[in-house]
Amino acid sequence: VACLPGIAQNDAYNYEESKVHPISLPDPFVSLRGEAIETIRDWEYLRRGEIVSLFENEVYGQVPGDMDAIRFELASEDKLAMNGTAHLKEIDILVERKGRTIRLRLILFVPTAVTGPAPVFLLINHRDPENIDPSRQVRTGFWPAEAIIERGYAAATFHVKDVSDDNNDTFKADILNTLYPEQLEMENGMRGLGAWAWGAMRAMDYLITDGQIDVRKAAVVGHSRGGKAALWTGAQDTRWAITVSNESGCGGAALSRRRFGETVKRINTSFPYWFTDNFNRYNDQEDLLPVDQHLLVAAIAPRAVYVASASEDQWADPKGEFLSLRLGTRVHREIYKMDGSFPASLPAPESPLHLPYAGHHIRDGKHNLTPYDWERFMDFADQLFGK
Ligand code: GTR
Numbered sequence: 001v002a003c004l005p006g007i008a009q010n011d012a013y014n015y016e017e018s019k020v021h022p023i024s025l026p027d028p029f030v031s032l033r034g035e036a037i038e039t040i041r042d043w044e045y046l047r048r049g050e051i052v053s054l055f056e057n058e059v060y061g062q063v064p065g066d067m068d069a070i071r072f073e074l075a076s077e078d079k080l081a082m083n084g085t086a087h088l089k090e091i092d093i094l095v096e097r098k099g100r101t102i103r104l105r106l107i108l109f110v111p112t113a114v115t116g117p118a119p120v121f122l123l124i125n126h127r128d129p130e131n132i133d134p135s136r137q138v139r140t141g142f143w144p145a146e147a148i149i150e151r152g153y154a155a156a157t158f159h160v161k162d163v164s165d166d167n168n169d170t171f172k173a174d175i176l177n178t179l180y181p182e183q184l185e186m187e188n189g190m191r192g193l194g195a196w197a198w199g200a201m202r203a204m205d206y207l208i209t210d211g212q213i214d215v216r217k218a219a220v221v222g223h224s225r226g227g228k229a230a231l232w233t234g235a236q237d238t239r240w241a242i243t244v245s246n247e248s249g250c251g252g253a254a255l256s257r258r259r260f261g262e263t264v265k266r267i268n269t270s271f272p273y274w275f276t277d278n279f280n281r282y283n284d285q286e287d288l289l290p291v292d293q294h295l296l297v298a299a300i301a302p303r304a305v306y307v308a309s310a311s312e313d314q315w316a317d318p319k320g321e322f323l324s325l326r327l328g329t330r331v332h333r334e335i336y337k338m339d340g341s342f343p344a345s346l347p348a349p350e351s352p353l354h355l356p357y358a359g360h361h362i363r364d365g366k367h368n369l370t371p372y373d374w375e376r377f378m379d380f381a382d383q384l385f386g387k
Pocket of ligand 1: 224267
């Protein structure tokens with residue numbers, strides 16, 4: 001059984017399917033007042049909003065959208081980056097509220113070979129900044145920007161520390177201390193993951209102003225904790241055509257009630273600054289949650305969603321991630337009547353399944369975001385966008 005590096009195998013955590021208790025999940029097609037959800041209208045005017053509110057109040061905290069001003073400054077550019085194949089722009093996104101400002105740096109490579117606006121993939125990067133080195137002196141498979149450009153997509157990214165540092169001691173800098181301090185007093189206030197989703201939404205605020213980008217063809221991608229934030233972004237912000245969760249696990253795509261690998265209590269203990277305070281109520285009490293993570297996938301509907309796992313990443317529960325995808329996308333199928341469905345059993349590793357509205361694969365190997373994963377996301381986008 002594989003675990004994340006640095007996390008010792010612990011018998012307190014279950015890795016055996018036979019020990020998963022039968023679970024009963026909240027129904028996407030019944031409103032809180034018990035009304036049947038049958039039409040697009042029911043979904044869009046009633047149930048989807050209910051679900052987003054439940055995630056705000058119980059899981060991630062609300063994401064404040066109010067601001068007094070947002071402006072974009074081109075900090076630097078290179079029209080002949082990557083041997084002339086890309087136009088690099090580094091954009092500072094400045095958001096002001098009540099006289100205080102924070103700055104978020106967006107790195108954007110646009111393919112020069114594409115005529116007209118280019119579709120775009122945004123990565124929420126929580127790992128070492130060297131993974132998103134704009135000078136490309138350092139290149140890693142975590143953000144293979146050259147390969148993204150090669151396939152005709154713009155490659156955008158930002159580092160989460162610009163909004164909220166991924167650290168329990170310092171996460172309040174910048175956004176919580178500076179822009180939205182009242183959130184810290186609220187039991188359903190924004191915390192780390194919500195702040196990262198806020199950052200992705202501000203990146204989108206910029207992208208819609210950039211004539212080089214085809215903003216109707218935008219994907220938001222995150223790995224692991226970044227994948228949790230990506231799902232939370234796509235569930236709230238309808239401007240993303242595709243939401244990609246790579247190995248997001250507990251608090252991401254995996255069903256909490258399965259208690260397979262990482263649990264709610266464990267994640268709230270290891271990372272108390274990621275979720276809103278109310279989420280602690282469900283430590284060892286997942287059955288009391290008014291949602292489970294399939295409803296986060298559902299909230300993305302009718303927009304496309306991609307869930308990727310890795311065979312040795314049992315801590316993130318590949319089966320629980322797949323079940324969320326299959327159950328959550330019932331909304332795509334049953335409300336929006338989109339074609340295709342996922343099989344009942346877990347697909348084998350390295351056999352990607354790309355439906356018209358959702359994609360899935362399990363990569364062989366360990367917890368990571370790799371060029372293999374990116375190529376599959378782009379295959380899916382090519383198909384969705386008719387490229
Ligand atoms: C782990 C955590 C996971 C996942 C992962 C990561 O330590 O338990 O929920 O977020 O970090 O981000 O790589």
